[in-house]
Amino acid sequence: MKTSEGGGRSDRRHDGLTKGRTLIFAIACGLAVANIYYAQPLLDAMARDFGIDPAAIGLVVTLTQIGYALGLIFIVPLGDLLDRRRLIAGQAVLSGIALLVVAGARTAGMLFAGMVAVGLLAVMIQLLVAFAATLAAPTERGRAVGMVTSGVVIGILAARFVSGVLADLGGWRAVYLSSAVLTLAMAGILLRILPRQAPAGASEGYFAILRSIPGLFLRDPLLLVRGVLALLIFATFSSFWTALVLPLSAPPYSLSHSEIGLFGLVGVAGALAAGGAGRLADRGLGQWTTGLSLALLLASWGLIMLLPLSIPALLLGVLLLDLAVQAVHVTNQSIIFALYPGARSRLVGGYMLFYSIGSAAGAIASTAAYAHAGWGGVSLLGASFSATALIIWALTQAMGSSAALRSGTAGSG
Numbered sequence: 001m002k003t004s005e006g007g008g009r010s011d012r013r014h015d016g017l018t019k020g021r022t023l024i025f026a027i028a029c030g031l032a033v034a035n036i037y038y039a040q041p042l043l044d045a046m047a048r049d050f051g052i053d054p055a056a057i058g059l060v061v062t063l064t065q066i067g068y069a070l071g072l073i074f075i076v077p078l079g080d081l082l083d084r085r086r087l088i089a090g091q092a093v094l095s096g097i098a099l100l101v102v103a104g105a106r107t108a109g110m111l112f113a114g115m116v117a118v119g120l121l122a123v124m125i126q127l128l129v130a131f132a133a134t135l136a137a138p139t140e141r142g143r144a145v146g147m148v149t150s151g152v153v154i155g156i157l158a159a160r161f162v163s164g165v166l167a168d169l170g171g172w173r174a175v176y177l178s179s180a181v182l183t184l185a186m187a188g189i190l191l192r193i194l195p196r197q198a199p200a201g202a203s204e205g206y207f208a209i210l211r212s213i214p215g216l217f218l219r220d221p222l223l224l225v226r227g228v229l230a231l232l233i234f235a236t237f238s239s240f241w242t243a244l245v246l247p248l249s250a251p252p253y254s255l256s257h258s259e260i261g262l263f264g265l266v267g268v269a270g271a272l273a274a275g276g277a278g279r280l281a282d283r284g285l286g287q288w289t290t291g292l293s294l295a296l297l298l299a300s301w302g303l304i305m306l307l308p309l310s311i312p313a314l315l316l317g318v319l320l321l322d323l324a325v326q327a328v329h330v331t332n333q334s335i336i337f338a339l340y341p342g343a344r345s346r347l348v349g350g351y352m353l354f355y356s357i358g359s360a361a362g363a364i365a366s367t368a369a370y371a372h373a374g375w376g377g378v379s380l381l382g383a384s385f386s387a388t389a390l391i392i393w394a395l396t397q398a399m400g401s402s403a404a405l406r407s408g409t410a411g412s413g
Contacts, residue, residue: 017135021193022144025132026151028092028186029125033152035099035118035179036064037159041261042172049172050108063112067119069356072126072349077209079127079345085194088127092187095121099180103173125152126352130344133337134197139282142334146278149330153322154268161261168258213350216343223339225396226332227351229290231358232389236297236382237325238362240304240318243370243378247307266315267322277327281334289331291393297324298386305379328389 039046039060047057078087098117105111129148136144166175204212217223244263248255280289303317336347362385369377 017132017137017140017144021135022132022147024189024193025128025148028151028190029128029148030151030155030158031179031182031186032092032095032122032125032128033155034159034162035095035183036068036122037156038163038175038179039064039115041160041164041258042167042175045167045172046111050105050111052108059112060115064115064119065356065360067116068122069119069353071120071123072352072356073210075120076123076126076130076349076352077213077346078206079130080209080343081204081206083196084127084131084345085191085196088124088131088194089187089191091121091124091127092183092190095124096180096184096187099176099183103176103180123349123352126348127345129333130337130348131194131197133333133344134341135195138338141337142278142281142286142330144278145333145337146276146330149326149333150272153326153329154272157264157267157322160264161258164256164258164261209346212343213346216340216347217350220339221396223336223347223351225392226336227354228392229294229328229389230332230351231354231361232385232392233294233297233325233328234355234358235362235365236385236389237321238359239366239369239378239382239385240321242363243366243375246367246370247375263315263318266318269319269323277330278334281331286331286335287393287397290328291390291397293324293327293331294386294390294393296320297328298383298390300324301379301383301386304382305376307375 043057043060046052046060075091095118098114098121102111102114102118105114129145129152132144132148133141163172163175166178217227241264245260247253248260248263277289277293280286297320300317300320303313304321306313306317332351333348336351337344340347362382365381366378369381373380
């Protein structure tokens with residue numbers, strides 16, 4: 001077990017992560033991450049309401065992601081410095097207020113500012129994941145991280161459908177007003193059920209913690225590889241989900257936003273498999289779980305590319321893609337959390353930066369690929385990201401085996 005930088009030399013046990021608490025963590029994460037994705041089906045309605053050019057309304061999504069990235073860098077590492085209970089509950093309260101600002105916005109400037117704040121405060125997700133990893137017993141950490149992360153993926157996949165339905169019933173503002181009420185209620189629940197905890201990195205200063213993040217990933221090859229795998233799998237994930245609306249909303253399908261959102265619900269079944277991946281990681285099978293999942297991810301694109309010919313094949317591909325991405329994501333986190341017990345907040349903040357870069361790259365590349373080569377181009381792009389991840393995993397496995405063989409030979413000599 002590696003020690004943390006300033007985080008102590010032991011992985012302290014906490015007997016506070018019951019199944020009920022784990023479920024609440026998962027629900028809270030799902031609510032928080034959904035706030036980032038609600039806007040995607042609502043952009044046309046927002047553009048009409050504020051008189052914004054449709055070509056510029058994409059700023060809503062971009063600014064939300066910028067806020068989220070800033071939160072990963074500047075807020076998440078505070079979990080190693082401050083009491084996570086107060087930090088998480090405080091973020092939930094402020095997030096509820098930001099959602100109320102968006103719901104009541106009367107100018108485009110107020111809308112944009114509110115969306116930046118929504119993204120910035122949504123990083124409470126990562127604090128909850130790190131908190132769950134700290135509270136869980138070492139032999140149960142993968143299972144706990146898997147269950148909490150399931151809430152994240154379900155929130156991502158369900159957000160588009162939920163926002164479409166609520167907008168059809170009460171307009172786009174009803175989406176953010178409803179989420180504000182739920183988020184403020186969750187803040188009260190979290191304040192009640194989260195245990196107090198002395199931060200592991202309290203002896204370090206804030207800027208020292210920020211400076212330590214790049215060093216952790218650059219000095220530890222395992223951390224860096226897991227970050228790169230996260231970048232690639234979420235580039236794959238984003239490529240698919242960003243571009244999917246383009247062929248489905250056009251003839252011959254001409255599906256509505258709500259109908260397209262139903263495809264996301266298919267992926268929920270894959271998200272629910274996260275606990276299984278976490279349990280395999282708990283048994284020391286994280287590397288092979290990763291390899292099998294990456295092979296499954298690559299295979300999923302063979303079905304996804306059949307979209308013009310078969311919707312059932314697409315649905316099966318969606319199931320496999322989300323299952324594989326989720327399994328690798330959970331395994332990644334289980335592995336990195338075991339490395340530096342006292343630095344889990346900054347670790348998850350740094351790791352999720354790879355996620356954000358991959359998501360942004362996949363979104364930009366997939367729309368360009370669709371414009372130039374249609375759905376076949378998107379499929380080739382997603383398969384390329386997947387194949388690259390599988391090759392990197394295979395190379396690291398081969399290098400690890402060679403190193404172990406050399407070590408054994410030297411020892412025997």
